[in-house]
Every structure is written in structure tokens, then in C-alpha cells.
Amino acid sequence: MNRLTFWRLLPFAVLVVFTAPLLIVLSSLIGDYSENWSHLFQFVLFDYVSSSLVLVIGVSILVLIIGTVTAWTVTSYNFVGKNIFEWALILPLSIPPYILAYTFTGLFDHYGDANNLARLLLNLQNSTAIFPNVRNIYGAIIVFSFTLYPYVYLVSRSAFINQSKSMKESARMLGLNQFQVFYKLALPLIRPAVIGGLMLVIMETLSDFGAVDHFAVQTFTTGIFRTWYGLYDIQTAMQLASLLLLTVGVFYIVERSSRGSGIYTSNNSTFSPSKEDSLVGYKALTAFLICFIPIFIGFILPIIELILWAYEVNLEFFNQKFISSSFNTLSLSLVTGMICAGLALLINFSIRYKPSAFVQRFSSLLSIGYAVPGLILAVGMVQLLVYIDALVLSGLDIVVTGSLIGLVLAYVIKTYALANSSIESGYERVSSSLDDSSKLLGSSGWSMLSSIHVPLLKTSILTSVLLVMSDVVKELPATLILRPFNFETLAVSTYIYASEERMLQAAAPAIAIVLIGLIPIVFLSKMIRSSRPTH
């Protein structure tokens, strides 16, 4: 095959595989529309849509504030604990939203541990509760915001670090105060990166079922499942899911087109990294609290509650089942992480190598799997695997349905967005003049990728593997339906107990999810610590 054709065709080939299960879901749109639609319109659809909107808007605002302000604080100032906060701020990424939701009700229900403790300390009556009820949309907004803000923090932080000191100094000289430098100059400049992170947050919020179901908030996604499970109408459920998919898709393409290109990269040779101001006194305390509170709510608090639960039951923690599900979880996430990163690298390279506006726009559709509720994706996936078995493999004695291949493919489609966001933003910082020079020197295709881009993108590649891993460790609904016989992951074990609200038993596997999720996070943190040019 001609080299150029290979790079031109690659994104299309991947797009076909990635979109097949989604197209199976979307194909429901050309089928019949049942009378349940008029019922939905008349009674519940408005509630589903409006609560999803409130949820997404609330989470976006909170995540933007937490993510950018903490990133700005740790990149611009020096204060006590800063070196720890810099990496600890991503710890909440290891807590799945549904687990934070479970621990929240364990703490803040009327007779939850936090309210009990408060009553004990303040000597109050049983009828009073200090902490408000969290089983509502506000509770859900807090849960998503404090588990997902690290996506925005990560991209903001690396973007802030890459902002030049001279730029900020000029701004200060022109009379802007520190706050104005932040929101008038630094913030607008990192807009594309932040929006990329925010898209991930929005997609994850929209596709979640576990947390909103636990809080009894009726969102569009709970509506999809209610239609499927309750009205026994999978056709309408798929149509609803398709609408969700299309909305996110349109949003995504519009966001991409509005970005423009190249305005935000700095290949200024006089670039010098920013220097941090040292803070003392109440300013240092404020900075400390700004960073500590998100970590406390999103990580420390749920861990404490989980440990309390696990402590209450005597579990044989390290039994055979636990070890095998930990092994399954870890190896699946590693394999998925490497496949996703490899694909994202190849595709971003091919877009850069053979740019075309069309490919560029449609390659962003590859990321859309992230917005699909895992179970809906899994349903499309089962169908796809069955087709593959019937059409491709029927002669051979091989079945991919119910095999790990199907499961890994579903994970890859689901989490590709994470790998892509990291590699794409890495590429944004690799100046395209490098490519031109290497082309002039006779290097092209694979050799340009392997000897020039890969070394430059090492951090981004590793980040993408780790982000995908931390997400796969938490994945539940697709695993439940696609897994082979007798195959358990930690998320499955947690769910099995938690679905019966046996939180004491669910705590041990949940802690293990967090611990395994911490492995990639710790690596990420390490990279964050060493990614400061000034240190």
C-alpha cells in the first residue's frame, strides 16, 4: 500500500470499527416509534431533559472553578503544602462517582455517620441534622464535580505551566492585578485545553447511571433505563440514547470548529517559564484551603467512610476471588490503556501528516463513545460481536461474543476520548515546523513518528495510558453484560454488594478499586512533579 494512502485511510478504518456499535444504536432512529413516545412527551421527558441540563450546567460551572483555580494556585504561587497539592489534586480521579455517592449517603443521610457525629459533638437531639440531605440534584452536582474536576485541573495546569513568564510580566506592567492576569489573560489563553477537559466531564456526567440512580435524580440516562427495564421498550430506549448521542456529537463538532487553529501555540524562542510568588500568612492559608477542600471532599472523606465500613465487617480480604478480580481489573485496564494510546497516537499523527478538514472533524467523532452510557454501548457491542461471529468467524470454531476481546473493544471505544485528549493536546505543543524540517531531511511516515514525535510526546502518551487505566478500573455496566463466564472485576464485586445496599461488604472491593486506580494516578503525579521546568 502506498504510504500516503495508509495514513489517509487509517482514521477511516478506525472510525468504522468504533462507530459500528454506535451505528447499531443509532439505527433505532429509522425504526418504528412506539406509542410510548407520546407518554414520554406528556409526562416525563421534560423532567428528564431539564434535570440533565441543570446537572450538566451545575457540574460544568463547579468543575471549571475548582479545576482552573486550583491549577492557577499551584502554578503561580508557592505556599506550604504546594508540592503535595500539585499531585494530590488528581487523587479524586480514583474515586468513581457512584462510590462517592454511596459514601455521601452513608455520611450525610439523617442518620449518617457525619450527622451522628455532629449530634454527638454538639449534644443535639436526634431529630436535628446538621448536614443537608444529599439525595437530590445538588448532591449529584457535588458528587460529579468533586470526582471529575481533575480532568480540568490536569489540562489547565499543564497549559498554565506552558504560559510564558514574559507574557505575565508584561501584563502586570500594563497595570493588571494578579486576579486580572488570571481571568483576563491566563484563563482565555487556555480555553481550548480547558474545554477539552470539560467535554470529558460533561460526557461522563451525562452517561452516568449509578450515582444519579442512587440519589433518585431522574436524568435523561435514568429515563433511558426506565424505558428499557420498566416499559420493556428497548427500541424507544435506544432512540432516546441516540438523541443523547446526537446532541453530544453536534456539540462536539461545533466546539471543534469554533476552535480555529494554531492561535494558541507558542513557539516563541524567548519563552521562559513563569516564576511563582511566595505566599505567607492568610494568603498562604487561603491557597492551602483552595487546594485542600477539593481533595478532602473528593478523596479523603470517601476513603474514611469506606475504611469505617470495611472495618465493621471481618472480611477475608485476600481470598482467591479478590486476587483474581484484582488481577483481571489491572490487566484489562493496562491492555486497554496501551491500545487506546497507540491508536490515539497513530490517528493524531495521520491527521497531522495528511491534514484534511474533513478527516479532522470526523476523527473527533471517535471520542463520542465516552458519552454513551456504558450499558447502551454494550448492547450495540453485543450485536456487533454476534454479527462478527456469524459473518466472519462462522467457519472457524471461535466465538468472540462473551470473550475478553469484545470487552476490551468496548473499553477502547468507551475510553478512547481520554487517550485522545491527552495526545492531541500534546501534539498542539509540538511545533509543526519540526515536521517540515524533518520532511526536508527526508524523514517521513513511520520514521518521523517514531524518531521525532514519540520522544517529544512521551509524557502525553504515558498520561493517556494512565487516564484510560484509571477509567477502565472503574467501569461497570459494559463489564456486567459483556464479560465471559466466571469473570469478575473489582467494580463488579462492588456493584453486586452495593446494588443490595450492603455497603459494609462493598467497601473492601471499593477500596481495592481506589487502590488500583491510584497506581496510574501515582504515576501521573510523579510526572506532574517532574514536569516543572523550574525545578
Place this chain on the structure above:
Amino acid sequence: MKKIQLLLIISLFGHVVMTNEVNVYTSRHYDSDDALYEEFTKETGIAVNIVSGKGSALLQRLKAEGVNSPADIFFTVDAGNLWKVQKEDLFQSIKSQEILKVVPENLRGPNNEWTAIAKRARVIFYNPDNVNEKMVEGISYEDLANPEWNNKIVIRSSSNMYNQSLVASLIASLGEENTEIWAKKLVNNFARKPQGNDRSQIIAVANGEADIAIANSYYIGIMLSGSAGEDQLTAAKKVRMIFPNQDNRGTHINISGAGILKNSPNPTNANLFLEFLLSKRVQKYMVDKSYEYPILDGVLPSKEIASFGISFKEDQTSVQKYGELNPDAVRLMDRSGWK
């Protein structure tokens, strides 16, 4: 890395076919069931392979897999799910006389497509410290719509299949119109927006947040056993359980049930498996662990559950009605504002 590659290669070849096995898709996932499966293997030499998940999702996988499905048994905790599989014509009829002899007709599919394995009742809980026993004597589901219970009832969301089955059974008994009037009044009597699972409702009643909770019977057994922690044990000791509608058609019951799939590769083993689950010894073991009610006469429920009385009048509505009427029940609850 080698190991992972190996793992992937093995799984690529999919399900390794063994001759002596039974493959179960189940939406029941109790630890005690695992022990049962092990016991079955020990006795018969037949390995039990499990995929557990939501009933509706497993049904979707079954449908997609079609004739190639490796599954022998579909095991689930709600009659509605069994009815769905039956309607898709994925079950074969159970022929075992041993099973047909012991399971009453209203707890089987119309052509013996499936059979109940255990029963649970949807009952009422109250706290005698807050509610006069006279008020709940002879109470029925219908009574809960009365104004005296205004702001006093807790029940979980209408997305829950146990509530959907309960409302479906009411539609079967009272008709859709009457049930809708009832549901609207019931929603008016809610003490709070539906939230949490059955256990949270019992705890709310124990703590005096509400007077009446509607929940499944086995939850109180789990709570009383102490396995769910000290708090739940204390809460459970505060409440009483009563069986509604004892003066007329009886208390609403639902089932855990299973059937043999049409394309079952191991139908003989599947049959043995069902017979095993419906043997006296296993029934006793199962209800002692899951706090459900047994299907077999002469087997007693666990002592925690038996303390609330071992015999009560059961609603004889055929459980397959729950499946048939489930979508109507959900639409009715939507119209009534039952969140």
C-alpha cells in the same frame, strides 16, 4: 505482558467447551448462591459457570446470541423478567415431574417455561412506638391511600421492579382506573420523595422519619441477622412487619425463578440444576441465607423471618401477570407523579 497476551489469546477462542457443565445467566447475586453452586458441583461433578448482571441486560445478550448462546439457565429475581424471556420464546418447557409436582401452578409459566425457586412478600413495616397497633390491624395496600396516612408513608422509587410488580398486581386485581386513583392518593401520602432502597425505608420508619414503609420481607431478615452491621440490627429490632390484605385476596408475593433456555447446550444438566435448587435440603439452606420464603411445603423459613409468622394468605394472582402488566404499571406511576 506474556501472561496478558496468553489471557487474550485464550479468550479469543472464546468459551472453552467442556462437556460437564451448566451455564447460568443470573440476576441473583448473593454470596450464599456461590456456595450452593459449589455444592452442586461437588455432588454431581457438573461445573457451574456464572454470568451475573441486570435481568434486562442479560436478556438482551441472550437475544443477540440467539442459537449460539452458551446459556443453559436464566435465573432472576422478578417474575417480570421471566415473563419477558418467555415472551421472546427463549425458554423450553420444564418436563421434570419432580419439579411440576412441588411447585404450585401460579408460580410457574403457563407452559412450565419457568418455575419459582423462592418467594418474597412485599409487606408493611411500622414502628410500634409511633403507630398504634390498632391503626394497622387488618391493613391493606388500598388503605394506604387514606388521608390518615398523609405525609407518613415511605417507599422507594417507581423505577424499582418490586414496586412495578406490586402496582401490576393491583391493576390485575382492581383494574387500571381504580389503581390510578389509589396511586395518586398514595403519592400524596408520601413523607418524602422516593429514595434509597427497601432497607432505607425500613430504617426511616425505625428512626421515626415516617410511620409506614413498604418493603420486601427478606430485608428485615438480613438486617436482623446482624450481617449488615450494628446500626441496621438496632433499626430492625424497632420495627414490626405485617402482611397486608389478609382479610381479602392476600399479600402480594414475587418470586426468584429460573427456566431452561431453548438453545441450552446442556439441557440434562440444566434440569438437574433446577431439581437441585428445588430439593428440600437446598431450599432450607437457601432461605436460611437469603431470608426468602421456600417454595416447598414442609420447609420453614429462617428463624428471623419465621418470627413474624410462618403462614399468611398469599395473593394468588399468577405472577406472570406482573410481566404482562408491567409497562402499564410504569406508565400509571408516571401519570400519578410517583418519582
